[in-house]
Amino acid sequence: MPQGVLVFAEQVDETFRKIAFEALSEGRRLADTIGQTVTAVVLGSGVEGIAGELGKYGADKILVGDDPALADYTTAVYTNVLFDIVKDNDPSILLFGASSQGKDLSAQLGARLGVGLAMDCNGLKLDGEKLIATRPMYGGKVLAEVTLEGTPQMAAIRPNVMEITEVAKAGDVEKVDVNTGVIRARVVEKKLETASKVDLTEADVVVSGGRGMGGSDYSLLEELAEILGGTVGASRAAVDEGWRSHSDQVGQTGKVVSPNLYIACGISGAIQHLAGMGASKYIVAINKDPEAPIFKKADYGIVEDLFEAIPAIIAELKKVKG
Amino acid sequence: RAAREALPSGRTCGECARCSSSPERSNKVDVVVLLKQVPDTETLIQIADDNASIKTEDVKWVINPYDEFAVEEALRIKEKHGGKVTILTMGPERAVESIRTALAMGADEGVLIDDPATQGSDALGTAKVLAAALKEIGYDLIIAGQRAVDVDGYQVPAAVAELLGIAQVSVVIKEEITDGKIRCERTIEGGIVVVEADLPALFTTQRGINDPRYASLPGIMKAKKKPFVQKTLADLGVDPSEVGEANAKCRIRSLSFPPERSPGRIIEGETAEAKAAELVRLLTEEAKVI
Numbered sequence: 001m002p003q004g005v006l007v008f009a010e011q012v013d014e015t016f017r018k019i020a021f022e023a024l025s026e027g028r029r030l031a032d033t034i035g036q037t038v039t040a041v042v043l044g045s046g047v048e049g050i051a052g053e054l055g056k057y058g059a060d061k062i063l064v065g066d067d068p069a070l071a072d073y074t075t076a077v078y079t080n081v082l083f084d085i086v087k088d089n090d091p092s093i094l095l096f097g098a099s100s101q102g103k104d105l106s107a108q109l110g111a112r113l114g115v116g117l118a119m120d121c122n123g124l125k126l127d128g129e130k131l132i133a134t135r136p137m138y139g140g141k142v143l144a145e146v147t148l149e150g151t152p153q154m155a156a157i158r159p160n161v162m163e164i165t166e167v168a169k170a171g172d173v174e175k176v177d178v179n180t181g182v183i184r185a186r187v188v189e190k191k192l193e194t195a196s197k198v199d200l201t202e203a204d205v206v207v208s209g210g211r212g213m214g215g216s217d218y219s220l221l222e223e224l225a226e227i228l229g230g231t232v233g234a235s236r237a238a239v240d241e242g243w244r245s246h247s248d249q250v251g252q253t254g255k256v257v258s259p260n261l262y263i264a265c266g267i268s269g270a271i272q273h274l275a276g277m278g279a280s281k282y283i284v285a286i287n288k289d290p291e292a293p294i295f296k297k298a299d300y301g302i303v304e305d306l307f308e309a310i311p312a313i314i315a316e317l318k319k320v321k322g
Numbered sequence: 323r324a325a326r327e328a329l330p331s332g333r334t335c336g337e338c339a340r341c342s343s344s345p346e347r348s349n350k351v352d353v354v355v356l357l358k359q360v361p362d363t364e365t366l367i368q369i370a371d372d373n374a375s376i377k378t379e380d381v382k383w384v385i386n387p388y389d390e391f392a393v394e395e396a397l398r399i400k401e402k403h404g405g406k407v408t409i410l411t412m413g414p415e416r417a418v419e420s421i422r423t424a425l426a427m428g429a430d431e432g433v434l435i436d437d438p439a440t441q442g443s444d445a446l447g448t449a450k451v452l453a454a455a456l457k458e459i460g461y462d463l464i465i466a467g468q469r470a471v472d473v474d475g476y477q478v479p480a481a482v483a484e485l486l487g488i489a490q491v492s493v494v495i496k497e498e499i500t501d502g503k504i505r506c507e508r509t510i511e512g513g514i515v516v517v518e519a520d521l522p523a524l525f526t527t528q529r530g531i532n533d534p535r536y537a538s539l540p541g542i543m544k545a546k547k548k549p550f551v552q553k554t555l556a557d558l559g560v561d562p563s564e565v566g567e568a569n570a571k572c573r574i575r576s577l578s579f580p581p582e583r584s585p586g587r588i589i590e591g592e593t594a595e596a597k598a599a600e601l602v603r604l605l606t607e608e609a610k611v612i
């Protein structure tokens with residue numbers, strides 16, 4: 001009989017990603033409703049030392065695959081190793097974070113296991129032992145409730161949606177054997193920005209600029225983002241103008257973000273942009289056109305030239321925050 | 323699969339149509355693009371009476387934007403290395419129009435798998451059908467979109483690669499093919515990872531990889547004469563009981579609209595400073611997000 005919740009806990013350079021704790025916390029919540037256990041899985045090289053941390057977030061047991069071949073994420077090797085772990089442990093539920101790694105890995109593993117996978121979910125609940133996942137479709141225009149056939153029932157949760165809860169559990173660390181299998185692809189280079197920059201998909205605050213920025217000088221937005229501990233994003237128009245890099249684009253053909261606070265500056269609010277940020281908890285719009293559609297989605301709107309409004313907001317924040 | 327794994331770094335698998343017809347290695351790269359027709363992103367989505375699908379009347383259908391990048395990249399590869407570009411779609415009759423558009427952009431051949439039994443297939447079912455067709459068509463490289471913007475599934479390409487037993491690299495913004503290998507720049511949080519994979523392989527597109535060309539008028543004329551075949555599951559030897567809604571492993575129970583955002587408030591004030599002060603107050607005291 002399949003039993004328990006298995007959670008893949010993503011780490012990069014021996015540091016757990018925030019999404020790992022989100023997935024683990026969600027796994028704990030699910031397991032508690034049916035009185036089952038939570039097992040976390042960590043794969044990497046030199047990660048045995050950090051594994052114990054997962055006990056804090058509700059892992060009863062932590063399986064560690066520690067091997068130089070796992071130093072960099074590659075689809076094939078991670079899928080092979082995780083497949084073995086799933087077969088050995090026979091969980092009834094298997095959770096991932098829907099980060100770029102989590103999406104890639106869960107999709108490949110789901111196909112190998114031949115089971116259903118609910119991708120990029122923003123809600124999970126149980127009906128008995130049946131997982132019911134809620135996931136946005138059509139760029140967030142529709143929410144679907146899906147169920148899954150086969151075990152394990154697999155789901156990948158959208159970053160920044162599920163709450164992190166600390167519930168201390170035993171967190172017994174156990175090493176597993178690593179069989180890499182056939183290697184058809186390898187990482188040959190990494191070009192990473194400074195680790196200090198929080199990715200848009202994980203940021204609590206996102207400050208985005210659109211065509212209304214009028215040029216590539218985003219220093220005002222950078223400053224506002226820095227005060228708020230946020231990250232700067234952009235509309236497609238700004239990316240197409242060459243003012244910002246593609247990785248900053250928010251929307252249907254960019255990143256889907258769900259921060260606590262999204263500040264749209266000089267962005268009209270096209271449907272494709274809303275597809276990427278419509279699920280933000282609070283939306284602020286700053287636009288000089290009172291008719292801009294973004295105001296219909298914004299909790300707070302400021303009709304003003306952004307070059308007047310943003311310096312004033314920065315000054316006010318400095319005053320308040322001291 | 324076993325036979326292919328035994329091959330060193332050659333690009334022939336000895337299984338698919340292309341390899342068995344020309345077992346010797348060539349530098350040409352035959353590309354198959356997985357193309358899905360989806361509702362235009364501007365389309366108003368309405369939930370159908372079954373509460374599990376959307377109303378398809380009044381929908382304007384377009385090529386999935388990520389698949390448009392895939393078509394463009396395939397054409398560039400063809401321009402550089404030679405080879406053939408085939409468009410493969412599983413879908414209803416109306417999808418012919420999208421395949422024709424891709425042919426007008428410059429692709430060589432189109433294949434549509436149109437069979438009522440595929441209706442309601444999930445990612446695994448879709449992948450089974452596509453993989454069966456791919457084995458027939460033959461390929462050195464498969465390019466797909468990272469996601470179809472209708473179901474936002476992010477799954478079909480990985481499942482296709484899994485069924486074919488080839489390497490898969492997702493969210494790619496740059497690629498280069500040399501010596502039977504493909505180097506892909508894959509976008510991840512905070513940067514780029516360069517992955518090198520043996521061909522045959524599959525990769526999925528990320529925005530930034532290219533700017534798709536428009537179909538030219540001569541292109542549209544030429545497209546009408548390009549080879550286009552329509553197939554059923556029987557043609558591919560796929561058992562209908564393995565696909566379709568009844569066999570889906572991921573099932574939609576119901577669809578609903580997300581809760582409407584309550585209408586927001588325009589912050590009034592005499593000056594930018596006054597508005598800013600009120601905004602900061604609201605964010606601190608009411609929203610409690612700063």
Ligand SMILES: Cc1cc2nc3c(=O)[nH]c(=O)nc-3n(C[C@H](O)[C@H](O)[C@H](O)COP(=O)(O)OP(=O)(O)OC[C@H]3O[C@@H](n4cnc5c(N)ncnc54)[C@H](O)[C@@H]3O)c2cc1C
Nearest residue numbers: 210211212235236237251252253254266267268272288306
């Ligand atoms: C298939 C497809 C996919 C797409 N994907 C995306 C996507 O992922 N992300 C995305 O963003 N878009 C996407 N788009 C494009 C989208 O349709 C819009 O064109 C785009 O979002 C517009 O960007 P914008 O709001 O910055 O520019 P505009 O629509 O030009 O709006 C600029 C706004 O700035 C305001 N403004 C100007 N100057 C100032 C000032 N000084 N102070 C204050 N306000 C000012 C103006 O009033 C205006 O409202 C997609 C389109 C298609 C067809």
Ligand SMILES: Nc1ncnc2c1ncn2[C@@H]1O[C@H](COP(=O)(O)O)[C@@H](O)[C@H]1O
Nearest residue numbers: 356357412466467469470475476477478
């Ligand atoms: N019915 C289909 N026919 C052809 N390609 C498809 C089909 N469904 C999905 N794909 C491919 O798989 C990609 C991702 O789709 P999905 O996994 O459904 O989000 C798409 O961008 C296409 O390249």
